[in-house]
Amino acid sequence: MNLIRDTIIGVEKISAGYKNTVLLQDVSFEVKRGEIFVILGSSGSGKSTLLKLMIGLNKPLSGRIFIDGQDIVSAEGNERLALLKKFGVMYQRGALFGSMTLLENVRLPLEEFTDLPLSAMDLIARMKLSLVGLKEFGSLLPAELSGGMQKRAAIARAMALDPQILFLDELSAGLDPITSAELDHLVLSLAQNLGITFVIVTHELSSIYAIADRIIMLDKALKGILAIGRPQDLRDHSKNAFVRRFFNRQGESDTPEEKFSP
């Protein structure tokens, strides 16, 4: 793995919420370059809020978020655009453009932000699709694909401009264990081959053990971080009994929501 390990995302004293409810209070943590970082938490604990803050979709009530050394909260105009190109996002349901084929979906960022020749864009887009195992499906429309394939295509599109960071929202939600395992494998191979940093929201414990370098566990009552660290360390050494219990439950067939009730 990458030995440089400097900080690529720095979250500093973030508070966020809606009108009268504060979901996150003074949350701070760092994501190291090249690591696979997983965000966990029960529904309503602020996972999606946190992710939306990190990708600059929403603004926090207070605090700063640094992506590769630059604050995304205060960035405007071209500075913000340059920052946006440093990461790609896979949305929970893929968010592929329904009127475009997979190839056109992946080619779109290349068309908009590079001056590559058209044939070159085509080739690069096909190479990205091949990385996610969808080489033969470039001419299909998203609606013609299964959910797992749509997610993989969304990852290919997120990678179009070779970002340093990929944010994946609910990686395994709505997928069968086999597809989910395939996606885990894909994430690992992309991290190893391309050195991409991953920030992933997932509930799948098996997934977490398979891919996560470090995890952060959010808690609704604390309005912040319940635990942060390597999954094995948290399982064996966490001071919090609930965290230990959660990580020891691997293989039990309970639902994610049940897993989170202490």
Added chain:
Amino acid sequence: MPNYSSPHMPDSPSLPIHTDMIAPGVLGVKIIGRLDSMTTGNIWRKTNLELDRTSPKRVIVDASGIEYCDGSGIGYLFGLRQRQEKGGGDLEIRGLRTEFQQLLDLFDPSEFEESPKIQPGPISFFEMIGRSTCIICEEAHAFVEFVGEAGVAMVKALLNPKQVRWKDAFLIAETAGVNALPVIVLVGFLMGLIMAFQAAIPMRQFGAEIYVANLVGLSMIRELGPLMTAIVLAGRSGSAFAAELGTMKVNEEIDALITMGLDPMQFLVVTRILAAVIMTPLLTLFADLIGVLGGSLVLISMGYSLATYFKQIISTVNYVDLFGGLFKSIVFGLLVASVGCLRGLQTEMGATAVGESTTRAVVGGIVLIVVTDGIFSVVYYYLGI
């Protein structure tokens, strides 16, 4: 591990590529600096030009100067290899850092061969006619099926009115009917006014301006009131029905209803048709009245009293005209709501599908209104109405 790090790397200098014929048929390409999505475009173009010009048997890339290479850069090297192999030549890449070489090795050139695109042949005239006929038949079949199902659901609803979701129906009646009042009033008023004004000018030459009242009264109440109301309804509510039901279809809400044992016809379509059938004649009444009022302005401005105007109208327009028009409007409402619901339920997957159904709902609604109006004219003529 490839060096994806290097934050704050300065932007690359101008064209870090040098090409040179090393020997006859051997092109040397030297790249220095960054090979990323920003620089690769120019490098790629320059290389292509050079390859077109010299068509070398062999290309030697000196990659020792590449300090950073992302997916676009790998794409460039890969594309170069592919092009050389296709042309029967070969490519040698020297001094590429191992981390970049590993990236390049992820792709197998043989798997990326351009598959010959199958061009569909031109469709012959007869094939075109055949296909169009099939589509029209399928459409007609779908419509007849829908009318049947909706008809059954309506009859069931009327036999057992307690089953109808009246709350929903009244809510839809409010949005589709009551809220449409301002636009109906505006269009109806202007229509009456304009028609009277246009007719008054030539009629005045014959001293027959009082007959403007006959014209406005008859045409508004018999024909234009119902027609205009129905067209506004098609644009306003037919489209809304299609979009609503289409989105529900896309979100699998319709499937959810079916698996819950609820009939989408009963649940969604009957309420909408009932709302439209109740509201269209009421709106038409408004349009008639306001149109006639609009026409009165012209005659008043010519010195006739309002009483004369209305007396003239009452003497020409009878209840048969009024109820004939209202009956038409009921049928129009039924058609608009049905087409809207049908198109909504026919929606396929994807964001564009909803837009498509909406368009088809409005176009289909207006076409049906006009055609039905034509049929009514003929029927009314033979019935002597």
